[in-house]
Amino acid sequence: VNCSPPTAVANVSQYACQRRTTTENHNKIFTDVMEELAESSEFNESKGPCLAFRQAASVLKSLPSAVHCLKAIQGLPCLGEHTKAVMEEILTFGRSFKVEEIRCDERYQALKLFTSVFGVGPKTAEKWYRRGLRSLQEILTEPNIQLNRMQRAGFLYYSDISKAVSKAEAKAVGCIIEETVHWIAPDAILALTGGFRRGKEYGHDVDFLLTMPEMGKEEGLLLHVIDRLKDQGILLYCDYQGSTFDVSKLPSCRFEDMDCFQKCFLILRLEQGQVEGERGLQRDPGDSRGWRAVRVDLVAPPVDRYAFALLGWTGSRQFGRDLRTFAQKERQMLLDNHALYDKTKKLCLLATTEEDIFAHLGLEYVEPWQRNA
Ligand code: ATP
Numbered sequence: 539v540n541c542s543p544p545t546a547v548a549n550v551s552q553y554a555c556q557r558r559t560t561t562e563n564h565n566k567i568f569t570d571v572m573e574e575l576a577e578s579s580e581f582n583e584s585k586g587p588c589l590a591f592r593q594a595a596s597v598l599k600s601l602p603s604a605v606h607c608l609k610a611i612q613g614l615p616c617l618g619e620h621t622k623a624v625m626e627e628i629l630t631f632g633r634s635f636k637v638e639e640i641r642c643d644e645r646y647q648a649l650k651l652f653t654s655v656f657g658v659g660p661k662t663a664e665k666w667y668r669r670g671l672r673s674l675q676e677i678l679t680e681p682n683i684q685l686n687r688m689q690r691a692g693f694l695y696y697s698d699i700s701k702a703v704s705k706a707e708a709k710a711v712g713c714i715i716e717e718t719v720h721w722i723a724p725d726a727i728l729a730l731t732g733g734f735r736r737g738k739e740y741g742h743d744v745d746f747l748l749t750m751p752e753m754g755k756e757e758g759l760l761l762h763v764i765d766r767l768k769d770q771g772i773l774l775y776c777d778y779q780g781s782t783f784d785v786s787k788l789p790s791c792r793f794e795d796m797d798c799f800q801k802c803f804l805i806l807r808l809e810q811g812q813v814e815g816e817r818g819l820q821r822d823p824g825d826s827r828g829w830r831a832v833r834v835d836l837v838a839p840p841v842d843r844y845a846f847a848l849l850g851w852t853g854s855r856q857f858g859r860d861l862r863t864f865a866q867k868e869r870q871m872l873l874d875n876h877a878l879y880d881k882t883k884k885l886c887l888l889a890t891t892e893e894d895i896f897a898h899l900g901l902e903y904v905e906p907w908q909r910n911a
Pocket residue numbers: 731732733734738740741742743744745795796797850851852853854855858875
């Protein structure tokens with residue numbers, strides 16, 4: 539095996555926003571394991587190791603070819619001793635004993651199962667685990683558990699929502715949203731965001747951004763869209779959150795990827811007949827219902843915030859995280875889904891496109907399909 543690092547591997551940046559990461563992952567055998575280790579650390583509230591494993595996975599995803607020996611990763615950023623030890627195990631034995639141990643762990647299994655329900659986060663999952671609950675059936679039959687509305691929908695549509703959404707299904711959802719939005723406001727601006735904008739073949743939901751060309755006109759838009767989806771009989775669940783966006787409070791100092799725009803987390807009913815390639819097909823008789831539930835996110839920022847929201851909601855999560863870290867550490871700027879603030883000049887930088895934001899940050903533009911960090 540030739541162990542010299544390919545020249546393209548030299549000079550890999552520690553920041554995902556300075557790497558180009560397509561959906562083609564040559565190092566899936568490593569990154570799947572890293573992501574499981576990250577998740578397990580997250581369940582143990584070990585933030586440092588969790589972030590380290592996610593960063594390591596992200597660097598490996600950006601490589602142009604598969605890693606065949608440890609020498610080939612010499613000089614790469616974000617790969618710590620722990621990560622290298624795991625990679626060595628995989629290279630030697632074709633598997634990681636550490637991760638296999640975790641997979642067998644009762645607590646890990648339960649938390650993974652519980653958090654796979656829409657509306658259930660690590661805290662709730664932990665609470666259920668501590669009460670001795672281990673299966674979804676046990677949760678549904680336990681008399682003292684109060685599920686909130688989101689969790690009830692999560693259980694009700696569990697099998698559909700935990701099934702990946704295909705590109706064809708995302709496209710069909712896009713047609714419905716587009717028709718609905720433009721029926722209400724013909725000049726509304728609508729964009730696909732999230733994983734499907736990055737070119738992914740499958741996703742856990744479909745994400746959209748919508749706004750109006752005139753400032754303020756976006757205010758009632760989302761509620762209209764929700765009403766119209768309800769009228770069409772396809773709204774299975776809706777969690778609407780009104781805007782708490784306040785220009786006078788910019789720049790925000792929060793660095794999570796949450797934002798204050800009006801948004802809604804939906805579950806829609808998608809008819810199989812509306813999905814390209816499924817039309818007129820003889821379906822599996824066990825799946826003869828003819829429709830499936832799909833998770834959909836809609837966000838409606840004011841138009842002057844559109845570029846920031848588009849960049850944030852396109853992701854990936856790791857790409858966005860590194861953009862914000864890069865802005866702060868390398869440029870003394872604060873970036874979030876609302877704005878970019880230059881701490882040196884003490885002003886907010888305007889942007890109408892994502893290209894503007896990259897330019898303000900002194901970064902080469904990275905296309906959405908290269909942001910799968
Ligand atoms: P998947 O295919 O699994 O859906 P995804 O990349 O589309 O992958 P999402 O969870 O849908 O993942 O999130 C898309 C992007 O939107 C991410 O970059 C994330 O940071 C951002 N995002 C998700 N939820 C919120 C939220 N509540 N507020 C702000 N941004 C969010």
